[in-house]
Amino acid sequence: MSAVPAMELIAQDAAAVRIAVEIGAARVELCQALALGGLTPSIATIEHAVAAAEGAVEVHALIRVRPGGFRYDADEVWVMADDVRAAVAAGAAGVVVGCLDESGRFDRDHMRRLKDAAGEAGFAAHRAIDLATDPLDAIDDLVALGVERVLTSGAASTARAGAQTLEAMVARADGRIDVMAGGGVTADSVDAILRTGVPAIHFSAKRTVRDDSGVSMGSAETDGVGSYDTVDREAAQRIAAAVRAFGGDSTR
DSSP states (O other): OOOOOEEEEEESSHHHHHHHHHHTOSEEEEOBOGGGTOBOOOHHHHHHHHHHHTTSSEEEEEOOSSSSOSOOOHHHHHHHHHHHHHHHHTTOSEEEEOOBOTTSSBOHHHHHHHHHHHTTSEEEEOGGGGGSSOHHHHHHHHHHTTOOEEEEOSSSSSTTTTHHHHHHHHHHHTTSSEEEEESSOOTTTHHHHHTTTOSEEEEOOEEEEEEEOSSOOSTTOBTTEEEEEEEOHHHHHHHHHHHHHHHTOTTO
């Protein structure tokens, strides 16, 4: 029997954390503004998520100061370093970060500053690697920086589409860092993604809730129609079942 790959659920609130516990996830990546790719959650959100986890899942906070890419100036990194310290102080087991330089490689100075801020907490990289000039070389850079895990879609729009690159990244990592697949994961795509050899899979299992208020509150809304994403319990359960089925298949 193959080992069951670890599951990480994207969470924006305590309710999602409780679903992660129900499906047997190892971790949640906690964020806000998922529709923008995820931004740093509030301290209260972290505290409530940690309380909801009750030690059954680890809460790892996404630290991203704004949407729109991963090249940051000194002020933005300063804010993120303070966010890292605050998240750990609020009970987060780890943080998830990513800073690229002008050449499209991980910015070593910025990443080291964030790692120093994290102290002994977990330190992982997010899908900034999918925008790196060379995702395979980026694996080596992250290992040198002491990053323990990297989330990636294999430099494609979805993990399923990036399966070939994911397989190459797993080979390049060679056990030095966990390569976790994520991006557009559904129950139907789990098998193809996990066949790449990744030891973990990351998913949102989201559904979109529309709010037809008739009054626009920002440029992201159209004709007064806003929306937000939330975890769909049934979708999360289907994905978790597919992951367990993959791990339980002795032919793999």
